[in-house]
Structure formats: structure tokens, C-alpha cells
């Protein structure tokens with residue numbers, strides 16, 4: 001069994017709004033050889049969209065401080081959220097490449113007692129699984145293969161772009177999450193709007209009309225191609241496909257429900273956990289035919 | 298004329314993002330932009346990217362804050378124009394001048410004061426207890442204050458808040 005230790009960067013959204021996903025991560029990841037070390041001093045990443053836009057230098061210094069904590073512990077960082085990953089990985093890249101900027105940020109950090117050294121990597125948990133375990137070996141953890149389950153994957157924008165820096169997958173035609181789902185015996189669904197953003201930004205800024213319209217297109221397209229559920233690796237995408245779907249389906253009277261699962265929940269199901277154990281009870285969008293498919297196996 | 302930049306802050310922006318000069322207005326960026334496709338109030342002639350960059354003073358354009366920073370436009374641009382970076386620069390100008398939406402100022406303040414982007418609620422405490430997870434309470438908040446003081450953000454937030462109160466009284 002692979003044994004890889006990481007500084008566990010939970011972010012804010014999961015521990016605050018979706019603790020059931022933290023619970024699943026803590027349960028499932030160590031069993032596939034990914035050890036999670038808690039660093040209590042971690043703060044918000046800060047976010048790569050509005051905070052970074054508002055004040056890039058402070059954003060960079062906050063990210064640098066978080067990275068330095070992991071450096072001090074001698075660990076690479078594992079993230080549960082596309083946003084955290086994007087922020088920390090971009091800051092890490094920028095500070096490694098630009099010595100002048102690094103010196104400036106380290107001067108800002110001086111009073112905190114931390115310094116950015118540039119000697120660790122930032123990983124999203126999907127990348128950690130793909131790299132440390134490998135898609136081929138992932139199958140050895142599968143006790144209850146998810147045969148017959150059709151999954152529409154949504155990789156999300158901030159995990160893949162900018163590709164030149166993050167290097168995880170092709171942002172326009174992503175396929176890694178499909179392979180990770182297929183490794184568990186499930187059937188990835190090839191739908192047209194795969195690389196379309198989830199639209200959570202609309203929801204977060206109160207533009208529910210735009211959010212619902214986007215979801216209508218995206219979810220109907222997934223459904224058209226036979227999806228039973230959605231797989232994501234980001235709590236913001238999760239929120240959009242769960243809570244956002246609730247709003248969109250009220251507005252447009254969908255005749256279907258497409259539950260969204262965080263990839264680690266799907267991994268847990270394939271490892272033999274029940275949907276209850278994978279905290280499906282905390283979901284807003286539930287669907288009986290999806291549940292029946294899982295129970296049959 | 299997609300990126301026809303005719304506004305006062307032009308030189309300031311060019312200084313931050315030279316690549317803007319390379320844009321040959323092909324419109325590919327607008328084709329992949331989710332805000333152009335679904336954002337409210339845009340039509341194919343008046344896309345999101347166009348709307349922001351062709352307005353007289355784009356940093357004051359509130360639509361700027363709709364950009365999801367998804368980088369799709371950047372990934373497809375044949376001229377390597379980094380539009381998200383341009384928007385980021387505009388946002389920074391906007392923030393400094395007090396033109397950022399109130400929810401963005403509140404988010405920034407929440408991060409530097411509490412170490413989180415979202416408030417830790419009773420529901421959060423209850424859910425965590427039910428799952429046997431230890432309470433969530435980031436510990437590095439003192440450091441964040443230090444950082445915000447050193448970058449000048451701390452003073453800027455206070456100034457912005459004073460201005461907001463002042464505006465309300467007029």
C-alpha cells in the first residue's frame with residue numbers, strides 16, 4: 001500500500017457547511033494510503049477569485065503563510081477544494097519563480113515568524129490519488145464495483161486552469177476524473193457540456209436566474225446522455241449541483257433529479273461502504289432510481 | 298471591436314498587462330465565457346468581455362465582478378492575452394477606489410478578521426458534533442492581522458468602510 005503523508009488543507013467551505021465531506025475524506029483517504037496530518041494554524045486559502053482580485057499582495061502573503069506551515073512540517077499539501085488548490089498552487093508557483101516577489105512577501109511575513117522557502121508541492125486530492133495510487137492500482141481497493149452506474153463527471157474550472165501552471169488535466173476536454181470513476185467499475189458519461197463551468201459564481205453573487213439557466217442546460221445534457229449521478233472534486237461545484245439544482249428544478253420543473261457525489265463518496269461506495277455511511281443523508285438532491293442501482297450491486 | 302480600450306485607466310492597465318496590445322479582436326474568448334453565455338443582460342453583440350473592456354471606465358463596471366476567473370478565455374485565446382489577469386488588475390483598481398461590491402469587501406474583511414470566508418454557525422457546530430468531528434476554529438488569525446497591516450489592507454478596509462458609511466449619510 002502506498003503510504004503518503006500530507007498536510008491536510010480542509011479550506012473553509014467543507015468544514016463549515018459540508019462537514020460530512022470532511023468526515024468522508026478522513027474515513028476514506030487513509031484507507032488508500034493517503035495520511036492526513038492536521039495543521040491547526042491553517043487559515044482560509046484565500047480565494048482565487050474575489051480576494052485575489054481585490055488585493056493580490058495580501059492574497060499572496062496569506063497563501064504563502066499557509067504554504068510555509070506545511071514546509072515547516074516537511075509535508076506536501078493536500079486540498080479538498082478546487083479553489084484552495086488553485087490559490088495555493090498558483091501562489092506556490094509564482095513565489096518559486098519570482099525571487100523579488102518572494103523577498104517582498106517574506107518581508108510582509110517577517111512579523112508572523114513564518115517564511116516561504118519554496119520546497120513543497122500543492123496537490124488536489126484527485127491528483128494525489130492519480131499520482132500516489134495510480135489509476136490502475138486504484139482497482140485493488142474496490143470491493144463493490146459500481147457496474148452499471150452511469151456517472152457524469154464535472155472536473156471544474158479551477159482544478160485545470162491555467163493548465164500551464166496547474167498541469168492536472170486538459171481544461172477544454174478533461175478526462176482524469178473519468179478514468180478515476182471508471183477505475184471503480186462505473187461508466188463515465190461523455191456529454192457535450194463537460195467543460196462548462198458549474199456556475200456557482202452566479203449563485204454566490206445572488207444571480208440565481210443565470211445560475212438556474214446554466215444548470216438547466218448542463219443537467220439536461222448530462223441526463224440526455226444517461227447519467228444517474230454527477231461526480232465532482234470540489235465543494236463549490238457540489239453546492240451548485242445540490243442546492244443550485246434544487247432552485248433550478250423548482251424554476252424549470254425538471255422531471256429528473258441528478259444527485260451529486262463528491263469523488264471520495266464514490267470511492268467509499270466502491271470500497272464497500274453504504275450510501276448512508278457515505279453521508280448521502282446530508283444531500284438535498286436524492287433520487288430513488290440512483291439509490292436502487294447502488295443497492296442492487 | 299472587442300477589446301477597444303478607450304478609457305482613462307488605459308495606460309495604468311497596459312502597464313500591468315502588456316499582452317492586451319496583442320488582441321486582434323477575434324472574439325474567441327467571448328465564445329467560451331460562461332458569463333457571456335448565461336450572465337444576465339448580455340447579447341451576442343454585447344458580450345461580457347466586450348461589455349467590461351469597452352466601457353468608458355471599466356474598473357467601475359460592476360459586471361467585472363461576475364468574471365468567474367475560470368480561465369477558459371485564456372486557454373483558447375490565439376494571442377495569449379490573459380483576460381482574467383486584466384480583469385484581476387481592474388478589480389484591484391476598483392477595490393482601491395471603493396467601487397467593489399459590498400459583499401466582496403465583506404468577504405475580504407471576514408478572511409483577515411476571522412480566518413475563514415464563511416461564518417461558523419450553530420448548524421456547523423451541531424453537524425460537526427454529530428459526526429464526531431472536532432470543532433472548527435482556525436488558529437492563525439493573529440498572523441493574518443499582521444499580514445493585512447503590513448500590506449496596507451487593514452487601513453484600506455477601514456477607509457472603505459468609513460466611505461460607505463459617509464455615502465449612506467448623504
Ligand code: SF4
Nearest residue numbers: 320321323324326374
Ligand atoms: S480570444 Fe484573445 S485575441 Fe481573440 S478577442 Fe479574445 S483576447 Fe482578443
Ligand code: SF4
Nearest residue numbers: 330364365367368370
Ligand atoms: S475567466 Fe472570466 S472572462 Fe474569461 S471566460 Fe472565464 S468568466 Fe469569462
